[in-house]
Amino acid sequence: MKNLKIKKLLAVAVAGILTVGLVACGSSNSDSAKSDTASGSDAASGSYRTLDEIKEDGTINIGVFSDKNPFGYVDENGEYQGYDVYFANRLAKDLGVKVNFVSTEAANRIEYLQTGKVDVILANFTVTEERAQEVDFALPYMNVALGVVSREDNVIKSLDNWNKDDSIIVISGTTAETYLTENYPDIPLQKFDSYATAKEAFQNGTSVAWANDNTEVIAFALQNKGYTVGISELGNKDTIAPAVTKGNDSLREWINSEIETLGQENFFHKDYEETLVDTYGTDYEDSLVVEGGKTE
Incomplete structure (x- = not known):
């Protein structure tokens, strides 16, 4: 009898442990499902702040270059x-x-929008059909084409x-990377993440040209000194425009x-x-500038 009672007590204890374990597992799966659902919802709606949310916060996050003078750079005083x-x-x-x-x-511009790190990208962002599938562009404010610079002794x-x-x-x-990869796949490319490292490499003579x-x-x-633009227009003429996260219509419409x-004005x-005038003079002004979003 004594052994029988012990067996019954053990059976009850084991059942209790199993029940607690099942409840715990069920709770864990439920929380996980809620988390996955929330993540899916966020992904579907996009990680962005609406125009009203930006106004309420009082700050807008804008992605710019810090090493691309004269378009976006940090001066000697640490100012953009x-x-x-x-x-x-x-x-x-x-x-x-x-x-x-x-x-x-350049390589982070789309990612920064999609992850909500910035509200707007203003970093010489050329409008392309491929990019328009991942971000929403506002009206253009500049014209651009591709060009190739090389040394004067080997233009x-x-x-x-x-x-x-x-x-x-x-x-x-x-x-430039996309165009050359698609149209000149046999030309070896040296790829750099920043303009500063690309310029340094070019000046050090690691490549004959920079596109x-x-x-x-x-x-x-x-x-x-010692460099010249042998190809001033390569491929199609394009435009540069602000970009916002895909689906952020309120912000894009306000920017437009x-x-x-x-x-x-x-x-x-x-x-x-x-x-820009100190760099380019006045000769390029009308061909580069786009006023009011009108390219013609």
Whole structure:
């Protein structure tokens, strides 16, 4: 009898343990399901703040370059400057909020929008069909094409009949990388994440040429002796525009309205004259600037 009672007590204890275990497992699975559901919901709606949420917070996060003078860079006082930064400051002012600049690299621009790290990208972002599938572009504020800069003692005027032992420098995540990969797959590419490292490598002679936005290569040639732009337009002419997270219609529509309004005061020509004229002079102004989102 004594052994029988002990067996019954053990059976009850084991059953209790199993019950607790099952409840615990059930609770864990339930929490996990809730978490997965929430994550799925967030992914579906996009990680972004609406226009009203930005206003309520009082700060807008704008992604800009910190090493691409004269479009986005940090000066000797640690302040952000440049064509894109000038525009960003005006956006924040007219929205009635402070601006928080977030330094980005070309390859991170889409990721920063999709993860909610920034509300807007103003970092020489060329509009392409592929990118438009992942982000939403507002109206353009600049024209751009691809260009190729090389040394004066070996000017590259064509990419046809390329020497397979030579390479071209590109920035990862740029239209130059995409264009060359698709149209000149046999040309070796040296890829860099930042403009600073690309410039340093080019100046050190690691490649015979550097392909990038024509605005960038023209600026480089003007600022550095011994270099020239042998190809000023490569591929299609494109535009640069602000980008927001896919589906953030309230912010995109406000930016569109703002660009149209700014066009009435020739804001982007003033921006050019304040930030770009020292680099490009006045000859390029009308061909580069887009006022009010109108490219024609």
